[in-house]
Amino acid sequence: MTPPPPHPALLARRARVHRIRARVAAGATALFLAAFSGLYVQMATGHDPVLGTSTAQVASATTSSSSTSSSTSSTSTRDSEPMTTAAS
Amino acid sequence: MTEHLFWLTSRSAGIVALLASSASVGLGLLMAGRMIRGKGAELRSIHEALSLATMAAIVIHAGALVFDGYVNLSLADVTIPFLGDYAPLWTSLGIACGWALIALGLSYYARARIGVARWRALHRWTVFVWVLSIAHALGEGTDAGRLWFLAAAGIVIVPAALLLAVRHLPSTPTQASR
Numbered sequence: 001m002t003p004p005p006p007h008p009a010l011l012a013r014r015a016r017v018h019r020i021r022a023r024v025a026a027g028a029t030a031l032f033l034a035a036f037s038g039l040y041v042q043m044a045t046g047h048d049p050v051l052g053t054s055t056a057q058v059a060s061a062t063t064s065s066s067s068t069s070s071s072t073s074s075t076s077t078r079d080s081e082p083m084t085t086a087a088s
Numbered sequence: 089m090t091e092h093l094f095w096l097t098s099r100s101a102g103i104v105a106l107l108a109s110s111a112s113v114g115l116g117l118l119m120a121g122r123m124i125r126g127k128g129a130e131l132r133s134i135h136e137a138l139s140l141a142t143m144a145a146i147v148i149h150a151g152a153l154v155f156d157g158y159v160n161l162s163l164a165d166v167t168i169p170f171l172g173d174y175a176p177l178w179t180s181l182g183i184a185c186g187w188a189l190i191a192l193g194l195s196y197y198a199r200a201r202i203g204v205a206r207w208r209a210l211h212r213w214t215v216f217v218w219v220l221s222i223a224h225a226l227g228e229g230t231d232a233g234r235l236w237f238l239a240a241a242g243i244v245i246v247p248a249a250l251l252l253a254v255r256h257l258p259s260t261p262t263q264a265s266r
Contacts, residue, residue: 017133024137028104028145035100038236043092050230051092 091157098152099230103237105145106225107244109189112138113218114248121255139193146186178228185221192217215252 006014042048115135118124124131150166153159165172167187169180192214199207222245231237 013129016130020130020133021137021140024134024141028108028141031107032100032104032145035103036096039096039099039231043096049233 094152094156095159098149098156101145101148101152102225102229103231103240105142105149106221106241108138108145109142109218109221110241110244110248112142113215114244114251116214117248117251117255121251123251136196139196143190143193146189150183150186175228178224181220182224182228185217185224188217189214189221218248 039048043051112135115124115131115138119128119131119135153161153166154163159174161172167183169183170176172179192211195202195207195210202210222241225241226232229237
């Protein structure tokens with residue numbers, strides 16, 4: 001014996017809940033991607049609060065044809081300070 | 089730069105967890121104080137979805153650190169308070185808040201078994217845990233001193249905090265109550 005079909009109002013409510021969940025999930029994902037992109041750019045441009053200017057120095061060191069002295073300065077603060085477990 | 093990807097993932101997920109939990113708490117306070125008009129079922133669904141997003145973000149926030157090659161944390165370090173060496177107070181507070189928010193959030197699905205009145209009493213603790221999680225974010229967060237972070241967090245935290253204050257302020261006596 002097949003169960004009776006759900007009431008249309010119940011189906012409409014389920015669809016609404018599903019739509020809300022999908023929107024919130026999409027919003028949270030968009031927020032995550034925005035935060036990740038922002039932090040990545042911040043790091044790449046040398047403005048990261050922990051990595052400091054080291055990453056930018058890495059970039060400049062790789063693009064320039066200068067000496068080894070510039071590449072030695074590319075060690076990140078994070079490498080010298082193991083204190084980066086924290087996120088917000 | 090790729091060696092920092094999991095670390096950036098953790099930071100980003102932490103930001104999402106903070107903002108989503110603040111929005112969820114704010115909406116919950118609006119509903120509890122009957123300060124918002126609308127379809128109750130839809131508001132509850134948004135509140136629930138924001139809570140689920142918060143829980144997912146918390147799992148990613150902690151889980152990504154396990155895969156970060158540099159910090160070299162074990163699963164136990166990010167799930168058991170006072171096990172790790174780095175900033176034990178703030179980290180442990182974050183771990184405890186993460187577990188508490190997940191437990192309180194999932195308790196919604198067991199409210200029939202717990203009992204609705206008891207579940208409501210339990211659910212009120214979410215606000216307390218949320219306040220502690222803000223302390224974790226501001227105390228330990230890598231980006232806590234950044235203006236963009238404070239502005240983004242303030243947009244959702246301040247309204248929720250004001251709603252919390254309004255809810256717990258003693259009501260002024262009116263003429264009628266004399």
